[in-house]
Amino acid sequence: MAAAASDSDPAAHPRDDPSLPFASFSLSLSLRTPAASLLSPLTASSPGLSRSFPSGAPGAAGRRRTLVWFRADLRLHDHEPLHAAVGASSSLLPVFVFDPRDFGKSPSGFDRTGPYRASFLLDSVADLRRSLRARGGDLVVRVGRPEVVIPELARAAGAEAVYAHGEVSRDECRAEEKVSKAIEKEGVEVKYFWGSTLYHLDDLPFRLNDMPSNYGGFREAVKGLEVRKVLDAPEEVKCVPMKNVLEPGDIPTLGELGLSAPPAMAQDSKSAAGSNLIGGEAEALERLKKFAAECCMQPNKAVKDSTQNSIYGANFSCKISPWLATGCLSPRFMYEELKKHAIRAIPSGSTPKDGDGTSDAGTNWLMFELLWRDFFRFVTKKYSSPQKTSEVAPATGCTPAPAFA
Structure with missing residues (x-):
């Protein structure tokens, strides 16, 4: 993963x-979830965004359509963006995007996603779609770049807000920034929530920039913190009517993602131990x-x-x-x-x-x-x-060029 x-x-x-x-x-x-190309060409549309990590679900200030962008949060339980959207919206558009960049090579020449990990991801997306359909909804699946796909889908569905979980790695944060920039002129609200850790980011007794750099110091600092209550999965998910507007789309195969299953994968699936x-x-x-x-x-x-x-x-x-x-x-x-x-x-x-x-x-x-x-x-x-190297650590003879560029 x-x-x-x-x-x-x-x-x-x-x-x-x-x-x-x-x-x-x-x-x-974390697993950076990918992006998707639409079935029909749409014009990019989207919001001026709020890049905060709200600590609670926003009140139902207005009944609106909200696009929920699923990323490395392929579940219905304890999902704050989904929970908030259900409470504040008349209908939802759940979306998952397979980003082709996640299945290419890293700058170091390594596979970003191998066939085993990709197969696990495909299973997870399929399971999420089944769960949403069991609650009266559906999951729109696309292959493409999120900064292109998300604005297009938001406009096609008439969404007034985009809710998603914020992630932690450099590439994931850059994806959020690109999506935000792509839709900021369309007047669509964008909110990124925090939900991938045991303790909530807003509950930490220190600013993130002042976080202890060793585990022992971190453990002492968070001792006594309470873990927030788990949010229940919604019993019903009312989706934006898709007929004649949007097609749910097919979940891609490994081949369509540019991957091929190694012989060992087929053997694993047949083994008594069920190692897959x-x-x-x-x-x-x-x-x-x-x-x-x-x-x-x-x-x-x-x-x-x-x-x-x-x-x-x-x-x-x-x-x-x-x-x-x-x-x-x-x-x-x-x-x-x-x-x-x-x-x-x-x-x-x-x-x-x-x-x-x-x-x-x-x-x-x-x-x-x-x-x-x-x-x-x-x-x-x-x-x-992204930070300047001088902001991260003192420069030395061994300091590489922009480590976080």
Whole structure:
């Protein structure tokens, strides 16, 4: 999935310290969702935008049409842009865009998205479409550049607002800026919400620019913060009438994205172990449910201290990272579900620890992995905006040309 971050820094996360979590699953930063070409040529249209990250759903000041741009948030539960749009709009236009640039080569010559990751993404988009259709809505899918597709769709649907989750990496932030610039003259409101971390950006006890650069300092700073409540998935999604205006569009194949499935992928799909991961919110929720149940049946699986080694081995982890990276699963929802099972997951006779240890009747080792994930995402966000090298760190003989240009 998106770039995975390591928590192997011995200074910040010593492996013999029972009060700290293990990186038992990949701490993916995010998956940048792509863009799409329309079925018919449309004229670009769109808004002067608000690039804030609202902390709550806006009031229903007027009944309007809102385009909800799905990105690395392929779910209906705990989705603030969708929740806000449902409350403030008469109808919605849910959109996902496959950006061809996400499937090309990076400046270093590496594939931005390989066939396995792309296949997982296709599964996730298909699952999101099924979920929306089950609630009376639909998902418009396109292949193209978001800064072209989003304004065109907004104009075609007569949308007065565009809601989306803001992301953290440089390329994702640039995509947001391009979309904003493309539609700023059309009078359409644009709002980017925050929703990819356990703790909300607005709740941090420091400005992002002043964030501690090491995990230990970050953990101390956020100690005691409350996790916001999970937003329920909407029971009904009323979409903009698409007949004679817009076609939902087909979900592309790997070949249409310029990728080909390696022989190993076909073999994996036939294996008894089912090594191919299935993308989508439904699969993510089912996996989380099973993992929580296993934690209750095998208490040691949910707790890690210096005397318990039960989390080691082939099945030591929940293996939920791909669904977190694509946003099929909300970290807050994961936290709430695991917290419900935490008391039962702590073995009888064990002594709960205070502070940031294994937890006292409230959390387990896996929840602290979510905190590590928060740390990496906030650090990425901190340095993702284009800055002059001198603003980031003192120049030295080894300082590269604009590191964040």
